[in-house]
Amino acid sequence: MRVINLDQLEEVFDSLNGNRKGSFDTWLEKAEKCLEEIRSMSKEDRSTYWSRNNIWRELYPALSKLSGHKCWYSEAPENSSEWEIDHYRPKAESRSEEGTIVREDGYWWLSYKWENFRLAGSLVNKLRKDRFDSNGEVYGKGSFFPLETEDIAQPEDEDCNCERPLLIDPIKPRDVTLISFDKNGDPFPTYNENESKFYHKKAMLSIKYYGLDHKPLSRGRRKIWANCEMVVKKAHNYIKNNINDPVRRDEKIDECFLQLSKYSRYTEPYSMIVRNFVKEKLKDKEYSWLKEVERVLV
Template sequence: MIYIARNADVIPQKILEVALRAQEELENLPIDKRKNYIKSKSHIWRGFAKYLSKMSHGKCWYSEAKDAGANFDVDHFRPKSEAKRSDGLVDEQGYAWLAFNWENFRLSAQNCNRLNRDEDSEITVGKGSWFPLLDGSKKATWDDRCTNDELPLLLDPLVKNDLDFIDFDDRGLFVKSFFCVGLQARRIRDSAVIYGLNLERMREARFAAMKEAKDLYETIQISVEDLDVQGDQASMKAIVRQIEMLKAKTRADAAFSRAVRVQLQKLGASDLFIDRNMDAA
């Protein structure tokens, strides 16, 4: 998961105005007409997809996956139709008033947004309409839109502090860090399941990116040792190229760059190998 610094300036005014008009119409509808109206206007939030993509360098905001051949969904962080709080509790109205509010949109890989069955664990994962709240949290409604007072269980890529203590193990699994305990540990564990962040295909892709970075770092170390012996200019240029290749894997526009950075930090790699020039935050 990556922090996203949203930028309304990349969204054309026409797109924002269409969403605003839909919101104004929605506000005047009786409760029994809202769901069908929202469903009929799905093209509105889909129209934001490419602009949300620009904000994350073409990566899913939840998984950090980047695949030119994949379709991305525009997820409503707070579900627009119904909000599933637990296996036995569903708020039928959800957060209908946020259906056209682009600040509620998150760019999501379909595997994160849609329900999938994890063949290894036989657990159904994917966000779907899930939006659990922590115990004691206030709950926003159409008549009391106190979303700022809610305490969501799910990690939010728009909240920097939510991303503290995220780690990746040596198999490429999205996990909590060793020092993370209590409520935040629970949020990380449950978010990994609900967002499908450890589906086998996702784990394999993340692990491959981490392994490539580790292998390249070890190659650079060997090259440096050889340079001490040979000391020729060609070897030095080769090392510089290898360093630039490694730094490219840590850029904000590279798939799984957060996991790669964590891997390098565990290897004791200095910031020489981490490129922060394109960071979203």
């Protein structure tokens, strides 16, 4: 997972609509009208209305471009599953980590607020079982939205500052650092419980509810790790065996840095795995030459 700059949505939306200034403003007007119409509705009527007026789908191309056409949660490429616009705070109802209902009517007042939209693959957004795993556990975000405290935002509170969500939000820079990956492509919390109980739990629940340990996702990350390993191994071998050729040595390092930089582009699948790879390699002093690459990872 990498941070998404949602503030660029208006600019991207307008550019995809022929660079017509005000295109996004027109969508906002429609959204505000829809929100006004559902304010006095019952939960059941809202559900029917949403299915007929899901105008958030019009933002799909722009939301997709913001992430380089990848799922915001898993970094899986666009062709890996069906795509959906997830309401980060669920619009119909919200549930705790135990599955009990927290808000029976959900965050309905955010259902047409673009700030609450996230692009997700159906494997992340929908409840399902991992067909590659025999334990039968259910994965997927669904309506789960666990909170650390009992404070719950009330209708019309657009900021929801009283809440402390236990799910990582890809538009928050610090949040996306809370999950790391190993050489097998498997996710794990960046912080252990002793370092930060809150961050550890947030990572664990996000891995579970976003299905980030889904086997195909791990395989995809493992492939990128292996590619990084091959590039670095080739450069390292030259460095060790040609210490009297500093010019060619620097050329090999440059080639290595360039390739790692390419793997880390926001348009590349599972690009955050590159940072984890470099972090792990730097634990070995032999690879100290690799430290400077952190400056060029994008």
